[in-house]
Structures are given as C-alpha cells and as structure tokens.
Amino acid sequence: MRLVDSDVSTFTRWQAAGGVTGAPGTTYRFERLPSQQALSNGPWEISQDQLEATAVQVLQRYGLVQRPDAPRLIVQMGITSVVQPGGYGSGFYGGTGVSLGTGTGGSFIGLSFPVMRSEPPLYIRELSIVMRDSISHAVVYETRARHSGVWGDARAIWPAMLEAALNSFPNPPQGARRVNVEIPR
Numbered sequence: 001m002r003l004v005d006s007d008v009s010t011f012t013r014w015q016a017a018g019g020v021t022g023a024p025g026t027t028y029r030f031e032r033l034p035s036q037q038a039l040s041n042g043p044w045e046i047s048q049d050q051l052e053a054t055a056v057q058v059l060q061r062y063g064l065v066q067r068p069d070a071p072r073l074i075v076q077m078g079i080t081s082v083v084q085p086g087g088y089g090s091g092f093y094g095g096t097g098v099s100l101g102t103g104t105g106g107s108f109i110g111l112s113f114p115v116m117r118s119e120p121p122l123y124i125r126e127l128s129i130v131m132r133d134s135i136s137h138a139v140v141y142e143t144r145a146r147h148s149g150v151w152g153d154a155r156a157i158w159p160a161m162l163e164a165a166l167n168s169f170p171n172p173p174q175g176a177r178r179v180n181v182e183i184p185r
Helices: 048-061 153-164
Strands: 002-012 029-030 073-084 090-095 097-103 105-111 115-116 124-133 140-151 175-183
Touching: 002 124, 002 153, 048 073, 048 153, 124 153, 140 153, 153 175
Parallel strands: 029 073
Antiparallel strands: 002 140, 002 175, 073 124, 090 115, 097 105, 124 140
C-alpha cells in the first residue's frame, strides 16, 4: 500500500442555506467554469470529466444524488498541478581528483570521478470543491486538499485526494487537518 497524505481545509455553512444539510438524498449537479470546459490536461493529469466521474462515486457513498434537472446543490470542482524538478536537480556533481598519501600502513593512490545524479520531480497538487445552495447561491461547503509527492500517476492520486477532501462529510472538523488515504502501489 501507498500513503497519500493531504493537507485538508474545510469550511461549512449548512445552517445559513435555509435547510441544505448535505443529508442523504440531497441532489446536486456539477457546474464548470469556461476554462474547465475547454481544459486540455498534460500527460500527468486527468480530465474534468474523469474527475467528476470519480466524484460521483465518492459523493454517492455520502448519500448525495446526482440529478442535473433538479439539484439542491451546485458542485464546482477544480484541480491544479505543478511539477518541480527534483530537489537537487539533475546533472553531475562532485569532480575529478587524485589523492596520494602515506601512513604507517603503507601508501595509497585514490581517484575520484563526477557522479550523475537525478532526483525525481516533485508533484504539487491541489483539489478544491465548492458546494452552493442552488436557490440562494450561498456557499454551504468548501474544502481543499493539497498533496506533494514524487508519484506521477495522477489517476491514482486524484481519487485519494478527493477522498481526503470529503473526509467526514457533511460535518468535518472546521479548519486545517492532515488526512491520510492508503492506495495500492
């Protein structure tokens, strides 16, 4: 198993929405920004369609029902990903050299050569979910999950981050916390 550790921040205002509670049976639909409708992801990312399909499965476990024709909640999701080169970068380090020496055990000659080192890139990912009441458009639930790690397989990481972001839905602890989700290697 592999651990996906996410820093999660969640804020809720169910009471301010006039009865919207996120209770089982609550209906929702997804809403996309114009940029999400034409989003072309890189080879390490997933499409908005794939992200929403995964979210349907997770939200269904919490009792929410996708119903675009009669939603009580409007759900908007976004992802960002940044790939940074490895901590030390790639390339040669060290240098060539020769050393000579003598001692009570004899003498020696040493040679050194530069070594090629390549660090894996660091993937910094963030997922956000905003739920609004469909009548008042008031934000009733906001959550973000942030993960950084060396794993490049986004199709495994994003679902784990989604699980972390919705951990303890609909009544999670307010504010920041660390949520760990195990996934297969």
